[in-house]
Amino acid sequence: MSSLRVVEICAGAGGQALGLELAGFEHALAVELDPMAAETLKLNRPKWDVRVGDVADPAVWDPEQFRDVDLLAGGVPCPPFSIAGKQLGANDERDLFAWAVELCGIMRPRALMLENVRGLSAPRFSAYRQHVLDRLNELGYVADWRLLHASDYGVPQLRPRFVLVALREEDAPYFIWPEASPVGRTVGEELVDLMAANGWKHASHWAGRANKIAPTIVGGSKKHGGADLGPTRAKRAWRDMGVDGLGVADAAPSADAPEDHDPKLTVEMVARLQGWDEKKWHFAGRKTSKYRQIGNAFPPPVARAIGRQIVAALNHEGEPRVHTEAVAHDEVYRVLRAATDPLTIAEIFERIDGSLTLEEIELRLKHLMRDFNMQPIDSESGEPAYKLGDFRAFIGQDDHVRHEYLAQMRSKVS
Known part of the structure; x- marks a missing residue:
């Protein structure tokens, strides 16, 4: 076979890439904006075709050249949908x-x-x-969309991710979400073992305190x-597990660190909590850059689990x-999309058979007017x-505000 x-677009440091590789995919191309994350991809997979730059820039790659590829995958920017942000959605230049x-x-x-x-859910x-x-x-x-938690797929942290999978009509009946x-x-x-690497004799005691699933690791951005x-809230949860969340350490605790010491995690520790084998996947750059690459990644075990199900569907297994x-x-959106004339809230209510209240319809309309x-x-x-009216999101328009934003903010976009 x-x-x-x-x-893979917006490939980052390779969390999704590694997972898809383990599932059985071969990378025809990986595109990433951040030069250091792209360097990580090249460091670990020197034979891959890795393009560095804005994924929507035709000078970086030509989608037409990859027509009929088996899978198009990516972790596109999350700030437009993040609960921690303004949730601008289609109005967000990113x-x-x-x-x-x-x-x-x-x-195709x-x-x-x-x-x-x-937040997208x-x-x-x-x-x-x-x-x-x-x-x-x-x-x-x-x-179909599905909210998946990394802790359900072999990763010791919560890390909920909202995933979209789409297949051609002839392959779709064979896809099922991973159990x-x-x-x-x-x-x-x-x-x-990593905490005890420098001889800390209280590492086992610490491990007893940290006998929990971690909160979601947050990589942050160049801007912050x-x-x-x-x-x-996350730092508080880490503190309850005996971890100092105010930074990342250069090394594991020393041999003479006291029993009540709350160590910081090292980059290697964070990588392992994301599902990487830190001895087999290496990260380019300095400590902060490495941590940001790791923290923003899609955990490889989760990508592998979904990737295997896509492979099974493409091979028509089962x-x-x-x-x-x-x-x-969103029934309000579907009603308005099908209508030829403007509709009042009362008319929308009638067409959706009362599945939403008038107040809920009004709120949905406010959301619609943002996108x-x-x-x-x-x-x-x-x-x-x-x-x-028209969708406000960027879909490749030459005159979209995204182009100006990227030109001005390139060094801060991550």
Whole structure:
């Protein structure tokens, strides 16, 4: 059987790449904006074709040259959807999710896999998700979203990620999401040998304190300073496990560190908690850059679990499932999309058979107006009416504000 080929965009330091490789994919191309993360890819896989630069820049790569690749995958920027941010969605200049979906119309991959933060699963982005599903359906794909937790796939941290998988209609019946297999090791069990590397005699005692699953490791961005283990709540959780979250250490505790010492994690420790074998995958750059690359990555074991299921689907393994209608993420969006004339809230309520209250419809409309060009207009009844306009997201437009933003902020984008 010939190997399956993947093109990976926004590849980062290779968490998803390694997982997909272990699942059976061969990289035809990897594209990454951050030079140091790209250097990490080259360091570990020198034979790969790694392109450095803006993934949407035609001077960096030509999607047409990779038509009919088996898988298009990527971890597109998460700030547009992050709960910790402004959740600007399609209005965020960094948003590449919709652009990646449009690539399916150019490249015609057999499968698409995109991962992002949990925030994309929130009600705020229900219309955005519905637009993605409907657009993929127009392009001939069957798509589904799923919220997955890294701790269910062999990684000792929570790390929820929202994943989109889409396949061509002939392959989709063979895809099933990977079954959860909860982690059997805690932070203490995973790191006790690294904590004892310099002879710390209390490492076993520390491991007993750290007998838990870690909170989500946060890599941060170039814009917000150095390495630490996340916001206040996360640091508190780390402290309860005997870990100082205010930075990353250069080395494991010394042999004479006291029993009540709360050590900081090293880069190697963070890599292991992300599912990497720190002895087999090496990171380029200085400590903060390494930590940022690791913390922002998709854990390899999770990518491998999903990748294996995509491989099985592409090989038509098992019995095909009967296709069922995809879950509707936003009925208000679907009603407006099908309407030829503007609709009032009362008319929308009638067309969705009362599945949402009038107040819920009004809130959905507010969300829609953030991602689509639409403003209320006066109707004959005097009530405001709504008509769905164009999607505001970047999908490759030459005049989109994203180009100006990237030109001005290139050094701070990560």
